[in-house]
Amino acid sequence: MAHIIVVGNEKGGAGKSTVSMHVATALSRMGHRVGCLDLDLRQKTLGRYITNRQTFLNAEGLELPTPAYLDLPELDQSTLAEGENIYDARLTAGVAALDADNDFVLIDCPGSHTRLSQVAHSLADTLITPLNDSFIDFDLLAHVDTEGTNITGPSVYSEMVWAARQLRAKAGLTPIDWIVVRNRMGAQNMVNKKKMEAAIGKLAKRIGFRTATGFNERVIFRELFPRGLTLLDLRDIGVKGMNISNVAARNELRELIKALDLPNVKVSF
Template sequence: MAHIIVVGNEKGGAGKSTVSMHVATALARMGHTVSALDLDLRQKTFGRYAENRKSFVAKSGLTLPSPHYHDLPEVDHASLSPGENVYDRRLSEAVAALEPDSDFIVIDCPGSHTRLSQVAHSLADTLVTPLNDSFIDFDLLAHIDADGQKILKPSVYSEMVWNARQLRAQAGLKPIDWIVLRNRLGAQNMVNKKKMGEALDNLAKRIGFRTGPGFNERVIFRELFPRGLTLLDLKDVGVKQLNISNVAARQELRDLIKALRLPGVEIDF
């Protein structure tokens, strides 16, 4: 059975698609068979990333290890059982078709609450939640007091993850391993950065997630998207000498993959 990695939260601009593409491509480069799904049926940033990569490979003649991207299958509404949701069927059919031949399935969720996202979270063996290092984004996980010290209550997203965990427990599946990634950390050790770290540590113990290192804000990520490339492809496309920023970003990806603790993955880049 494939190990399912779901990248999700309910806020746009946190770097979900960048994380999805880099994790999926890193796993493919390490020799794993990786399938990819994008549940943001309107924006499809992850899907566009994969399409850009396919086009670049075709034009350049290079061979780059890549995840296998798939659109959700269409479903005849007449085939649905009474009360069955069409999105449930589309996602379940996609996963069922990909599981036998995949080591990993990476699913990128939209930055909003949708039925597809809700169902995907219940399928997650590993849930990755990228979070910009800001109390605005922290509100996605929990509400806090005006001083940023006391956690008042979990947010609706945390409650959705809790419900997904309950569904998995009822089905006899193993618990979700939930990792919150701190993205776009400031370079300086500012007071807000320290408060965010303390708040995340407190919340992690309360609702059950691990924290992991994400990506700093770097121009390279925006530059790579049109060609569908990742940090690991730079030397293959003719970049002979990585600059300091690129080397640092590559190490961030290495640290991220290590933090996920995925089964059977030995980092070799």
């Protein structure tokens, strides 16, 4: 069976689709077969990213390792069993369609609470939660006191992950390996950064997740989207000199893939 990676939280703008595309493409470039689903049925940023990539490669006559992408299958309501939820059935059908031919199935969730996202979390072998390095985003995981030092209780997203873990336990499945990825870790506000580090460290022990460093804010991510490219593709399209920012971003991706510690993955870029 394919190892299922779910990228999710319930807040937009945290970098879920950027993380999804770079993780999926990195695994593809290392020789793994990767299939992707995008559960944001309206915006489909990951789906657009992969479609843009295929269009660009075809136009340029290039061949680069590319994750497979599948739109969530449409199903006839009349084919469902009594009481079966249409979204559950569509997600199950999508995962089943990708499972046999891939080593990994990566599911990119929307930045809001939906039935699809809820079910996807219960399927996760690895859960990646990108989080901007601010207490606004931290509030997604837990509530803190006015000083930002003491955790007063879990928030709605943590409770959803807890419910997903309970479902997996009842089904006899392996526990979810949950990694909170800290994006946009600027050095300009050291007081906030230290408070965030302390708060995330406390919460990690309390509710059981690992932490990893993700990507800093870089213009190149927005520039690459129309062509569906990632940092790992630059040399292949003729970019001879990598600037300092690009090299740093590539190193961030390498460290993220190492931190995920996915099965049978040896980082080779």
